[in-house]
Every structure is written in C-alpha cells, then in structure tokens.
Amino acid sequence: MIHRREFLRRSLCSGAALAGLPLIGAETSTSSPATSETLVKTLFDTLSETQRQALVFDFDNPLRTKISNNWHITEQRIGNFLNADQNAMVREIFLKAHSEEYAETVLNQVAHDSGKAGFGDSSIAIFGEPGTGKFEFVLTGRHCTRRIDGDSVAGKAFGGPIFYGHAAESFNEGPEHKGNAYWYQAQSANKVFQMLDGKQRESALAPKEAPDNAATIQLKRQAGDLPGLAFSDMSSDQKDGVRAVLKDLLMPFRESDREESMKLIEKGGVDNLHLVFYQSGDIGNDGVWDNWRLEGPHMVWYFRGAPHVHTWVHVSDPETPREPRA
Numbered sequence: 253m254i255h256r257r258e259f260l261r262r263s264l265c266s267g268a269a270l271a272g273l274p275l276i277g278a279e280t281s282t283s284s285p286a287t288s289e290t291l292v293k294t295l296f297d298t299l300s301e302t303q304r305q306a307l308v309f310d311f312d313n314p315l316r317t318k319i320s321n322n323w324h325i326t327e328q329r330i331g332n333f334l335n336a337d338q339n340a341m342v343r344e345i346f347l348k349a350h351s352e353e354y355a356e357t358v359l360n361q362v363a364h365d366s367g368k369a370g371f372g373d374s375s376i377a378i379f380g381e382p383g384t385g386k387f388e389f390v391l392t393g394r395h396c397t398r399r400i401d402g403d404s405v406a407g408k409a410f411g412g413p414i415f416y417g418h419a420a421e422s423f424n425e426g427p428e429h430k431g432n433a434y435w436y437q438a439q440s441a442n443k444v445f446q447m448l449d450g451k452q453r454e455s456a457l458a459p460k461e462a463p464d465n466a467a468t469i470q471l472k473r474q475a476g477d478l479p480g481l482a483f484s485d486m487s488s489d490q491k492d493g494v495r496a497v498l499k500d501l502l503m504p505f506r507e508s509d510r511e512e513s514m515k516l517i518e519k520g521g522v523d524n525l526h527l528v529f530y531q532s533g534d535i536g537n538d539g540v541w542d543n544w545r546l547e548g549p550h551m552v553w554y555f556r557g558a559p560h561v562h563t564w565v566h567v568s569d570p571e572t573p574r575e576p577r578a
Contacts, residue, residue: 288348288506289402292389293382295341303333311380311404316388319413319466321562324375325392331372342376346391349398354504361418361433365395380404388412395419395562407569409513410505413469419560427536434561440500441544441555444493445529448481452490456481461530461543462554468545469552469566475521478547480528494527497546501553513567520550520570533558 286294299307306328309315315325330342346362347355359371366373373393380387386404388411390397395418401411420431429435448456458479462468472478483494498517502510517525525548529541535558542557551567 286344286348288345288389288400289382291341291345291348292378292387292400292402295338295345295389296378296382298338298341306333307376308378308381311386311388313379315377316379316390317412319397319415319469319564320392321415321417321464321564322394323392323397325377325390326375329369329373329375331369331374339372342374342391343371345389345400346371346398349400349506349509350504351506351510357433358416358504361416362393362396365417365419366393407516407572409516409567410509410565413466413564413566415562415564416504417560417562422560424559425535425557425561427538427540427542429542429557429561432561434504434555434563435557437497437500437563438540438542438544438555438557438561440497441527441529441546442540444490444497444527445541447487447490447493452481452485455485456527456529458528458530460532461556461558462545464556464562466564468554469564471550471552471566471568472547473549475524475526475549478524478526478549480526480545480547482523483525483527484523494525494546497527501546516567516569517548517551520548520568522548524548525551535559 296308307326318325330339334342343359347359350358362374363370374391374396375393376389376391378387378389382389382402387402388404389400395416397413397415399405399411399414405411416434418433419425420429420433425432429438445453445456475482483491486494498514502513525546528545528547530543531541533543533556534540535542543555545552545554547553550570552564553567554564556562556564
C-alpha cells in the first residue's frame with residue numbers, strides 16, 4: 253500500500269501526473285492543497301486508452317445518475333484494473349471527500365463490507381473530462397455510492413444521490429449495532445423521539461418502513477405529501493434536536509459538501525422537514541427505532557437500520573429537481 257503522501261510523487265516521476273500540481277502535504281505560500289476534484293483530473297490524465305474505454309463516459313450518459321445499495325458502475329474492479337499509483341489516487345479522492353474526523357472510519361467500513369478484496373473491490377467511472385467543463389467521478393461498491401463533481405451538477409448536494417451503509421459484525425445486527433460506523437446517527441434521531449409528547453409520537457410513527465431502493469429518495473416536492481411529524485409542529489428544543497441530527501448526518505463528509513447540503517436544505521425550507529420513525533424493523537422490540545427518515549419536499553435522508561444499516565440520501569435545489577435512477 254502506497255502512503256498517502258507518496259502517490260503523487262511516484263506519478264510525477266513516471267511523467268503521468270499534471271505538471272506543477274502540488275504534492276499532498278506540501279506547504280508553500282503559492283500552492284493550494286489537492287482536493288478530490290484536482291486528484292480526479294490527475295487520475296484521468298494517467299488512464300491508458302484501454303482504461304478510458306472502460307471507465308470514461310459522456311457526461312450525459314444515464315449511467316451517471318444511477319444509484320443502488322450494492323452495485324458496480326463498471327465491470328472492472330480498481331484493485332486489479334488500475335495500477336498501484338492509480339489505486340492510491342482513488343483512495344485519496346475518497347478520503348478527501350470525507351471529513352478528517354471520519355475519513356478513515358468510512359474507508360474502513362467500505363473495505364470491510366467489500367470482502368477479501370477490500371477497497372480494491374470498488375469500481376469507478378468518470379463522466380465528461382475533468383478540467384475542460386462538466387465532469388463527475390463516481391465510486392461504487394457494496395454499501396457505497398459517492399460522487400465528486402466540482403459543482404458540475406447544478407442544484408445537487410454531493411453531485412447527486414449517494415448511498416452509505418454498514419453490516420458491522422453480521423448481516424443481521426443486534427439492537428445495539430455494535431461496531432457500526434453510522435449507528436450514532438440513529439441514536440441522535442432517537443433522542444429527538446424521546447423528547448416528543450404522546451400526540452407528537454403518534455404523528456411521528458408509521459407502521460411500515462419505506463422501500464429499500466432508489467424509489468425511496470424520489471422527491472415529493474410538496475410538504476403536504478410527507479409522512480411524519482412536521483418540524484414546524486415541534487418545540488424549540490425539539491427543533492434544536494433535529495438540527496443536531498442534521499449535523500450528525502453530515503458529519504462524515506467534507507466541509508464543502510456539508511455547507512452545500514445545508515444551504516439547499518434551508519432553501520427548501522427547514523420548516524417543511526418531517527421526521528418519521530418506522531415501527532417495523534424494530535430490532536429487539538426495544539422502542540429504539542432502527543428505521544427512520546428525515547424528509548422535506550426537496551430532500552430525503554432515509555436511514556434503514558434493519559437488518560443492518562442502509563442509508564439513502566438525496567438533497568436537491570427546489571428550483572432544479574431531478575430524480576435518481578434505480
């Protein structure tokens with residue numbers, strides 16, 4: 253495994269990287285640190301013709317908007333289709349798309365859920381040409397869909413719908429979800445449920461969970477169509493609890509994506525958010541709801557914790573909605 257700070261140096265030595273691109277960790281007054289977007293450009297320029305034919309598509313290819321809980325956007329696995337330097341670039345692109353606090357945790361989750369091949373079982377695709385206009389890099393695998401778009405995709409946080417999940421100790425996790433990288437998010441949401449009074453709980457509870465596929469993040473566009481307890485019907489301390497949930501949901505991701513997500517959520521109207529907990533799938537029948545969803549007319553964050561964590565995310569600008577493809 254190549255150290256994070258070495259992969260660009262090796263690429264430069266082979267003549268494959270962009271001339272003048274600053275090394276990771278270099279500290280100069282004239283250079284700026286590499287981002288996921290600049291590293292996608294570096295990776296793109298190292299691809300052989302064979303690799304480009306397999307991994308590069310037109311920006312408007314419909315494959316770009318697809319999402320699933322367990323899939324490979326291309327047949328090739330990065331571990332055996334890309335060389336060592338390129339694999340190091342993909343790893344760094346992924347790490348830099350997440351917060352410093354959670355990047356290694358999320359990387360380890362993807363590696364764990366990918367089986368023996370680890371992170372190398374991931375697949376990637378690049379749509380458009382980085383550095384010349386619109387582009388998007390997509391990485392997929394079991395429990396993972398991530399996008400890097402350099403704001404090419406208008407009005408979509410994260411460059412479009414994303415997915416994350418974890419089966420920590422087994423496929424069927426226990427009620428405490430030991431070792432799960434994301435269970436803290438459900439614990440945060442359940443704290444809000446504990447703050448609700450009897451009538452509010454009746455409004456917040458639904459009997460059957462939402463579907464576990466891309467259909468669950470199709471945008472409703474009208475607040476009146478949403479299930480659950482409305483943010484506008486909560487007390488000030490309950491609203492603060494929901495804001496804390498949003499913070500916890502966004503915590504694994506890099507600052508720019510957190511900021512963009514909150515701007516779009518606020519533009520869609522925080523008062524239009526609804527929080528719903530699903531009675532079905534309550535592992536251990538302990539009243540700690542494993543399945544729940546925070547939703548507005550132009551955003552969905554669906555956390556399905558039974559039998560293990562699947563999380564579907566779609567945050568959109570109200571003025572430019574576009575649906576994910578199953």
